[in-house]
Amino acid sequence: MKRQSFLIKYAEIGVKGKNRYVFEDALVKQIRLALKAVEGSFEVLRESGRIYVNALSEFEEEDVVAALKCVFGVAAICPMVQIEDLGFEELKSQVLAYMEKVHGEGSFTFKVDARRANKQYPKTSEEINRELGDVILQAFPKLSVDVHHPQVMLHVEIRSRINLYSEIIPGPGGMPVGTNGRAMLLLSGGIDSPVAGYMIAKRGVVIEAVYFHAPPYTSDRAKEKVVDLAKLVARYAGPIKLHIVNFTDIQLYIYDQCPHEELTIIMRRYMMRIAERIARDRKCLGLITGESIGQVASQTVQSLAATNEVCAMPVFRPVIGFDKQEIVDISQRIGTYETSIQPFEDCCTIFVAKHPVIKPNIHMIHKSEGKLTEKIDQMVKTAVETAETVLCQ
Numbered sequence: 001m002k003r004q005s006f007l008i009k010y011a012e013i014g015v016k017g018k019n020r021y022v023f024e025d026a027l028v029k030q031i032r033l034a035l036k037a038v039e040g041s042f043e044v045l046r047e048s049g050r051i052y053v054n055a056l057s058e059f060e061e062e063d064v065v066a067a068l069k070c071v072f073g074v075a076a077i078c079p080m081v082q083i084e085d086l087g088f089e090e091l092k093s094q095v096l097a098y099m100e101k102v103h104g105e106g107s108f109t110f111k112v113d114a115r116r117a118n119k120q121y122p123k124t125s126e127e128i129n130r131e132l133g134d135v136i137l138q139a140f141p142k143l144s145v146d147v148h149h150p151q152v153m154l155h156v157e158i159r160s161r162i163n164l165y166s167e168i169i170p171g172p173g174g175m176p177v178g179t180n181g182r183a184m185l186l187l188s189g190g191i192d193s194p195v196a197g198y199m200i201a202k203r204g205v206v207i208e209a210v211y212f213h214a215p216p217y218t219s220d221r222a223k224e225k226v227v228d229l230a231k232l233v234a235r236y237a238g239p240i241k242l243h244i245v246n247f248t249d250i251q252l253y254i255y256d257q258c259p260h261e262e263l264t265i266i267m268r269r270y271m272m273r274i275a276e277r278i279a280r281d282r283k284c285l286g287l288i289t290g291e292s293i294g295q296v297a298s299q300t301v302q303s304l305a306a307t308n309e310v311c312a313m314p315v316f317r318p319v320i321g322f323d324k325q326e327i328v329d330i331s332q333r334i335g336t337y338e339t340s341i342q343p344f345e346d347c348c349t350i351f352v353a354k355h356p357v358i359k360p361n362i363h364m365i366h367k368s369e370g371k372l373t374e375k376i377d378q379m380v381k382t383a384v385e386t387a388e389t390v391l392c393q
C-alpha cells in the first residue's frame with residue numbers, strides 16, 4: 001500500500017471569502033510549478049477547502065516532499081492513502097494494511113483520530129476511534145494506546161472518500177507567491193540579501209532582482225555567483241528576473257568627484273535610485289534590501305536614513321533587527337549560505353574608503369552630489385537602459 005497522495009494543509013488566517021479563492025488558486029499554481037521539477041506525473045486538486053496532490057505515475061516520496069517544502073503557503077504536507085468508502089469492515093482491513101506498511105513491526109504508542117466531514121456516516125467519530133483502536137491493538141500486540149501524547153496519531157478523515165495519514169511534515173508556511181504584488185530585491189553576493197528576498201517572497205510577493213556589477217573591478221565569477229544565488233532563492237520564490245546593471249562608470253565618477261569617506265553612502269544612494277527606476281518600469285511596488293541596523297558603517301541609522309532619502313517607494317528591510325548569526329542561520333536553512341560565502345569581490349568593497357563616514361550629514365552629502373550634476377543623469381539613464389536581464393530558475 002503506497003501513499004500515493006498528499007494532503008496539503010495551509011494556514012487559513014486571512015483567507016476568508018473572496019480572498020480564499022485567490023489564495024487557493026495561487027497555491028495550486030505554485031504547487032504545480034514546483035512539481036514540474038519532480039520526476040513523475042501529478043495532479044493537484046482542490047476539493048471542498050482542501051488541496052490534494054495525487055501521483056499518477058511512479059514517484060519518489062522524498063522528492064515530492066522536498067519540492068512541496070519550498071512552496072510558500074504550505075503549512076504541512078501529509079503523505080496519505082485515500083480509499084473508497086466500502087463499509088466499515090473494509091475500512092478496518094485498510095487501516096491494518098496502512099499500519100503495517102507505514103509503521104511496520106515496531107512498538108510505539110498510538111491514537112486514532114477520526115473526523116467525519118460526511119455526517120451520514122453510520123458511526124460517530126468516538127465509535128470509529130474506539131473500534132479502529134481495538135482492531136489495531138489486536139493485530140499488533142506490541143502497540144499501546146496513549147490518548148495524550150501518542151507517538152503515532154492515525155488520522156482517519158471520512159469524506160466522500162476516506163483519507164488515512166499519520167505523518168505531518170511541516171511546510172515553509174507563509175503566503176503563496178503571487179498573492180501580494182511585486183517588489184525589486186537589491187541582490188548582492190552576500191549573506192543578507194538572499195535571505196531578505198526569501199523572507200519577502202514568503203509573504204506572497206513576486207520578486208525580481210537587481211545586481212550592480214563593476215567590471216573589470218568585479219569579475220564574471222562574482223556575477224555568476226549572484227546568478228547562482230538568484231536561482232537558489234527562485235526554488236522558493238519562483239523564477240526571478242535578475243537585472244544586471246553596469247555600475248563601473250558611475251562608481252569611477254563618484255570616486256573622482258566626491259570625498260572618499262562619503263563614497264559608500266553616495267554609491268548606495270545611486271544604487272537605490274537606479275533600482276527604483278527599474279522597479280517602476282517593472283511594475284514593482286517596493287524595494288527589498290538585506291540591511292540590518294549597525295552591521296557596517298553604511299547601515300547605521302544615520303546612513304540608512306541618508307540612503308532611504310532618495311527613494312519614494314517603500315523599502316522593505318526584513319532583516320533590519322536581526323543579528324548576523326540569526327541571518328546566517330536562515331541562510332543555512334534555506335541553502336544559500338555556502339554560495340554566499342564564496343570569496344568574490346563586491347563592488348561596494350572595491351572603492352571603499354579606509355574611514356567611511358558613520359554618521360553622514362545629509363547636507364554634506366547633498367553638497368558632494370552637487371559635484372556630479374554634469375554627467376550623472378545621463379550615466380544613470382545609460383545604466384538603466386543597458387541593464388542585462390537574466391531569467392533565474
Ligand code: ATP
Pocket residue numbers: 185186187188189190191192193194210211212213271288289290291295296298299346347348
Ligand atoms: P549582503 O550580505 O546582502 O551583501 P552586506 O552585509 O554585505 O549585505 P552591504 O554591502 O552594506 O551589506 O549592502 C547592504 C544591502 O545593499 C545588501 O543587502 C543589498 O540589498 C544591497 N547591495 C549591496 N551591494 C549590492 C550590489 N552590488 N548589487 C545589488 N545590491 C547590493
Ligand code: MG
Pocket residue numbers: 188189190346348
Ligand atoms: Mg554586500
